[in-house]
Amino acid sequence: MNPYWGKGFFDFFLTLFSRLFIWIRGEPITLVSDEVQLLVLSGVAIAASSVGVFLILKRITMLANSLSHTLLLGVVLAYLFTFSTLHESRFIDVKILLVGALIAALLTTLLTQMLTHFMKLQEDASIGLVFTTLFALGVVLVTLFTRSSHIGAEAIMGNVDALHPDDIKLVVLVCLFNLVPMALFFKECRMITFDAGFAKASGLSPSLFHYLLMVQVAATAIGSFRAVGVFLFLAFLTGPVLAARLWTQHLSSLIFLSIGIALFNTLIAVAFSRHVLTYFQYPLSTAGLVVTSIGLFYFLSLVLKKIWKSKFKNATISL
Amino acid sequence: MPSFLDFFLDPILRAPTLGSMLMCLASSLIGAIAFVQRRSLLGEALSHAAYPGVVLGVLFAAVFFPEWEELLALSILIGAFFSACLGLWVIHKLQRSYRVSNDAALCLVLSLFFGLGILIASRLQFTHSLWYKQIQIFLYGQAATMTDVHIGIYAILGLVILFLLYLFYRPIQAISFDKYFTESIGVQVPIFESIISILLVLSIVVGIRSVGVVLMSGMLIAPAIAARQWTHKFSILLILAGAFAVCSGFLGNYLSLQIPIWFHLPNLSLPTGPMILLTASFFCFISLLFSPETGLISRCVRMISFRDRRYQENILKSFWKKGETPLTFREIANREAIPHWLMHFLLYRLTAQGWIVKTGKRTFQLTLDGHQRAARVVRLHRLWEVYLVDYLGQHAGKVHRSAEEMEHILSPELEKELSELLKDPKQDPHSQPIPSIKEIL
Numbered sequence: 171m172n173p174y175w176g177k178g179f180f181d182f183f184l185t186l187f188s189r190l191f192i193w194i195r196g197e198p199i200t201l202v203s204d205e206v207q208l209l210v211l212s213g214v215a216i217a218a219s220s221v222g223v224f225l226i227l228k229r230i231t232m233l234a235n236s237l238s239h240t241l242l243l244g245v246v247l248a249y250l251f252t253f254s255t256l257h258e259s260r261f262i263d264v265k266i267l268l269v270g271a272l273i274a275a276l277l278t279t280l281l282t283q284m285l286t287h288f289m290k291l292q293e294d295a296s297i298g299l300v301f302t303t304l305f306a307l308g309v310v311l312v313t314l315f316t317r318s319s320h321i322g323a324e325a326i327m328g329n330v331d332a333l334h335p336d337d338i339k340l341v342v343l344v345c346l347f348n349l350v351p352m353a354l355f356f357k358e359c360r361m362i363t364f365d366a367g368f369a370k371a372s373g374l375s376p377s378l379f380h381y382l383l384m385v386q387v388a389a390t391a392i393g394s395f396r397a398v399g400v401f402l403f404l405a406f407l408t409g410p411v412l413a414a415r416l417w418t419q420h421l422s423s424l425i426f427l428s429i430g431i432a433l434f435n436t437l438i439a440v441a442f443s444r445h446v447l448t449y450f451q452y453p454l455s456t457a458g459l460v461v462t463s464i465g466l467f468y469f470l471s472l473v474l475k476k477i478w479k480s481k482f483k484n485a486t487i488s489l
Numbered sequence: 490m491p492s493f494l495d496f497f498l499d500p501i502l503r504a505p506t507l508g509s510m511l512m513c514l515a516s517s518l519i520g521a522i523a524f525v526q527r528r529s530l531l532g533e534a535l536s537h538a539a540y541p542g543v544v545l546g547v548l549f550a551a552v553f554f555p556e557w558e559e560l561l562a563l564s565i566l567i568g569a570f571f572s573a574c575l576g577l578w579v580i581h582k583l584q585r586s587y588r589v590s591n592d593a594a595l596c597l598v599l600s601l602f603f604g605l606g607i608l609i610a611s612r613l614q615f616t617h618s619l620w621y622k623q624i625q626i627f628l629y630g631q632a633a634t635m636t637d638v639h640i641g642i643y644a645i646l647g648l649v650i651l652f653l654l655y656l657f658y659r660p661i662q663a664i665s666f667d668k669y670f671t672e673s674i675g676v677q678v679p680i681f682e683s684i685i686s687i688l689l690v691l692s693i694v695v696g697i698r699s700v701g702v703v704l705m706s707g708m709l710i711a712p713a714i715a716a717r718q719w720t721h722k723f724s725i726l727l728i729l730a731g732a733f734a735v736c737s738g739f740l741g742n743y744l745s746l747q748i749p750i751w752f753h754l755p756n757l758s759l760p761t762g763p764m765i766l767l768t769a770s771f772f773c774f775i776s777l778l779f780s781p782e783t784g785l786i787s788r789c790v791r792m793i794s795f796r797d798r799r800y801q802e803n804i805l806k807s808f809w810k811k812g813e814t815p816l817t818f819r820e821i822a823n824r825e826a827i828p829h830w831l832m833h834f835l836l837y838r839l840t841a842q843g844w845i846v847k848t849g850k851r852t853f854q855l856t857l858d859g860h861q862r863a864a865r866v867v868r869l870h871r872l873w874e875v876y877l878v879d880y881l882g883q884h885a886g887k888v889h890r891s892a893e894e895m896e897h898i899l900s901p902e903l904e905k906e907l908s909e910l911l912k913d914p915k916q917d918p919h920s921q922p923i924p925s926i927k928e929i930l
Contacts, residue, residue, distance in 0.1 A: 231596040232530050239703065289777045289785055295529040295710055302707025303770040306763035309629060313759055314752070402607070405600035408593055455611030461604025468597070472587060 174204045179445040186441075206335055207397075207456060208440045213341030214394040215432035217348045218406035221386050223425050226411045227363045230380075232294065234387045234407055236301035237278050241391050243308035244274025246315065267392045275388035278304065279381060337397065344393035348386050352425075360421050398457035406432055409464035416475045435463045496743060505632035508640050509699045509765060510738035512692075513708065515647040517734030518654055519692040520709030521716065521727055522685060525665045531580075533706035534595040536693045538576025540702050541606035542568035543627045548613060551620040559638050561623065566642065566694055573690040576602050603702075630701030630762030632742060639698065646695050650688055654727075657684060662723050700762040711769035712737070718780035733772045741765025799897045800827055800835055802866045805844060808855045809863035815854040864924040865904075870896040871917035871924075872907045878918045879911065885918035 173185055182204075193199050201209070225231045248270035278300060285296035352359055359379065362369040366376040387407075394403035414427035439459040446454050496506040523531060546568025550561040576598050583594040614621045626634070654661070660681045663671040672678045693705055700708045716729035741764040748764075749757040778785050807824045808816060822832050836853060839845045844859035855863065873895045877888040899907070908914075908926065917923055 226590070226593050229590050229592050232533075232592040235533070235596050235599065285777075290783060291714065291777070292524075292527055292529065294527065295524060295714055298529045298533060298706050298710050299714055299770060299773060302704050302711070302766055306704055306707070306766040306770070309763040310759055310767065313757070314754075399607075402600060402604050404596055405604055408597040408600065412589060412593060412597060452612065452615045455607050458604050458606075458608030458611055461601060462608050465601040465605070468601075 172202045172204065174202065174444055176448050177444060178448055179441050182441040182444050201335055201338075204440060204444060206338065208436065209338050210341050210397045211436045211440065211456070211460060212433055213338070213345050214390070214397055214403060215406055215410075215436045216429050217341070217345045217390045217393055218403050219410045219428040219432040220352060220425055221348050221383065221390055222407035222411045223421070223428055224359065224363055224383055225387070225407060226415070227421075228383075230383075231404075231408055232297055233279070233282070233384070235404055236282070236297050237275060237384065237387050238391050238404060239301040239305040240274045240278045240308070241271060241388065241395070242274075243304045243311070244272070244277065244388070245270035246308050246311045247273055249315070250311075267395065268389065271388035271392040272385060274304075275384045276381075279384045341393045341397075344389050347389050351382065351386075356422070363421075398460065402457045402461050405461040405464050409461075409468050410435070413464075413468045413471045416471055431467065432464070435467055436460055439463045493743070496739065502742075504635045504637055504640050505699070505761065506739060506742045508635045508643050509632050509742055509761065510735050511640070511643045511647045512696045512699050513712070513734035513738035513765065513769075514731050515643075515650045516692040516696045516705070516708050517712035517730045518727055519650065519685075519688050520711075521713035521730040522661060522665060523689060524710050524713035524717065525723070525726070526685075529710045530592070530595055530706065531577075532689065532693060532709040534580060534599040535573045535576055535690060536697055536702050536705035537599040538602040539569040539573040539690075539693060539697060540603050540627065541609060542570065542572025543697070543702075544568075544606050544609045544613065544624050545572070547620050547623050548609070548617075551613075551617045562639055562642060562698075565623075565627075565698075566646075569694045569697065570690060572602065573693060574687070577686055577690060627697050628701055628703060629760055630697065630699045630704065632699040632761035632765075633758065635699065643695050643698075646691060650691055650695075653684065653688060657681060658724075661685060665723070700765060704762050704766045707766045708734075708769065711766065711773050715769070715773040715776040718776035718783050733769065737765055737768035737772060740768045744768065795897070797835075800825070800831070801839060801844075802862070802897055804835060804839065805855065805859055805863035806866050808845065808853070809860065809867060813854075815848045815852045818851040818853075821853070861928070864928045866896050868924045868926075868928075869899045869904060871921060872904065872911065872914070873899065874917045874919070875911050875914050875923075876907055888918065 173189065174182060177185055186205075186208075189199060189205075222231075222234075225234050245267060248266045251269075281300045281304075282293075282296050285291045285300065286293050289296070291299070358369070358374055361372070362374055362376050362379045370376055390407075391403055394406070398406070410428040410431040411424070413431050414424050418424050418427055439456060439462075442463070443454050443456045443459050446452070496502050520532065523529060543565050546565035547561065549568065550557075550564045554560050554564075580594045580598050583589040583597070584591060589597070610621065610624050613624065660671070660676050661684075663676065664678055664681055664685075668678060689709075692709070696705050696708055712730040712733040713726070715733045716726050719729055720726050742761055745759040745761045745764040748759055776784070779787065781787050803825055804821060807821060818832070818836070821836070822829055825832070827835070836845070839859070840847055840853070843856055844862060845853045846856055848854045870892045873892040874885075874888045877883045877891060878885050913926070914923060915925075
């Protein structure tokens with residue numbers, strides 16, 4: 171029995187905190203679907219917004235967008251190499267997904283760099299060409315492979331309701347993969363992000379960092395693959411970071427603030443989706459709700475920032 | 490099995506084929522403009538930004554005019570147009586007023602609008618599940634279900650785009666290459682920029698029906714990239730891009746039906762959108778590899794032939810410096826940093842072309858022709874050294890390296906100019922004699 175059944179927006183939080191309290195007291199509880207959703211989405215939020223900080227500072231978010239597309243081909247290729255067929259198992263094996271993500275990340279980054287360096291193409295044009303081609307190849311291969319021309323839209327939109335407690339493990343893994351190198355080499359990451367030339371001169375390798383970042387993005391995309399779909403995690407990458415960027419100038423507080431904003435929006439969205447289900451009797455896409463809430467949050471903070479600024483200006487003038 | 494002609498005549502095949510070709514034409518022309526303006530990824534953001542408009546358009550048609558099917562296409566078009574315009578405005582605003590970097594603004598708008606679309610679509614999924622299918626089409630595109638109504642709408646929109654492009658060709662061309670100069674001669678740049686943006690949105694709105702939201706950006710730039718490899722002229726670029734796009738529009742439709750037949754999967758048809766895009770990017774990669782001027786292969790050929798010439802002339806130079814004495818293979822090989830197998834080949838070529846002759850077992854000597862050519866190379870080398878020292882004021886110790894390169898590049902005309910400018914010097918900066926012009930002729 172799901173304790174969240176029939177709860178509204180605020181009752182959701184009450185139930186959540188009371189269950190959290192029970193859990194802290196050490197009594198065993200079984201995770202219900204709302205909590206699985208919340209945990210997976212929070213994991214994705216943490217993983218994506220921490221990587222997103224570096225993507226935005228290095229101005230390569232469109233490369234992440236390109237990766238989110240090519241992931242499809244990576245997964246298909248991984249399946250081809252492991253000789254299994256897509257329609258046999260409805261549940262996609264995590265290991266294959268991770269291998270696929272790795273293939274996709276390396277292939278995309280390599281091809282894009284090859285086009286810019288050897289073929290002398292503009293960078294944005296080569297990004298656009300590579301990811302659309304690889305995505306189209308992925309779609310065609312899936313069609314040939316599964317012998318049906320109906321491709322599941324789930325890859326794009328995700329399906330939060332189909333989440334399984336096992337997904338939490340994957341997401342936690344991805345979080346660790348993103349956060350641990352960042353925490354260990356925080357100083358190096360900061361140096362490379364802000365002054366790649368200086369970092370290179372002091373013996374670090376910016377290109378290694380670039381590839382690591384791309385692999386992390388791919389891993390994050392895989393983590394969010396089943397929850398929010400490969401495209402909506404882009405909102406997690408950019409939205410919270412841009413919102414946090416309005417309020418802070420320090421890298422470490424930027425990371426923490428954007429993770430906080432992402433978590434806050436996740437919580438709101440999950441509660442709201444339950445609210446709508448309770449009072450209006452239809453399920454809304456939780457992923458869509460998260461993204462919309464991030465968008466609203468960002469535009470709200472833009473407005474707030476503007477008000478803040480004008481107040482500050484008036485104060486200085488009156489002084 | 491349908492023949493080529495059937496794709497234009499058969500009532501079922503006609504609509505998707507013609508529709509795709511028209512759509513590809515329109516999008517490639519606008520895409521070419523976006524490409525030369527270095528805004529290739531704008532299309533990616535705008536095509537995703539059109540998605541909530543598609544959903545709202547379907548919703549509008551479903552709620553108010555459920556029986557009138559022709560209206561559906563129109564209301565989707567209008568919805569998509571306005572939502573893409575809104576996306577464009579938000580991107581513009583974020584970049585100008587809030588100093589968000591270009592890529593972050595694109596990525597944010599892309600994901601936010603797409604998320605909003607998915608949110609509304611999920612609401613529709615349970616109340617209007619039949620209409621929901623209509624929305625799904627726009628993700629990957631589906632040319633097969635297009636009807637003659639679509640052809641009509643797309644033909645009109647395509648013609649509008651072509652007409653506007655024809656009308657404003659001059660200012661658009663000028664803006665694409667030098668915005669500030671164009672502004673300074675009194676052209677209203679903002680007006681034309683918004684016309685270009687609206688054309689971009691229009692072509693995306695036309696395109697997403699057959700290629701899909703996800704692949705639309707590729708369809709915009711792929712023909713332009715392919716065309717760019719063959720020409721430097723804007724007008725020819727547009728024509729070529731259009732031609733590539735129309736070809737890929739047709740071939741995409743053709744192959745999506747033919748490939749399953751080749752693989753003996755008779756009941757399958759490959760999705761048209763991805764096939765169109767794959768064809769277009771096939772053209773692209775062919776152009777990137779084989780185009781005569783910028784192609785990778787031709788650049789490699791040019792590089793190899795220059796290196797070949799450099800090796801040959803360096804070998805001849807080694808002979809010349811030894812005077813009349815013949816050299817053995819080992820002596821030559823020790824002078825040049827060339828692998829032995831390549832040295833064998835080069836010596837064979839030089840012998841066959843008559844620059845050197847084989848005088849004994851593994852010994853070679855310059856012929857008269859070879860002597861002249863070597864003397865010319867040495868003359869060029871030393872002339873260039875004199876020029877660098879006398880005219881550019883470089884130190885005599887540093888000029889050798891540059892001269893090693895230039896001796897293979899300088900043409901006879903340049904040689905004449907140089908010797909006139911330097912008044913036919915007799916000695917180089919290192920006090921070595923420069924072979925006179927008579928020695929070469």
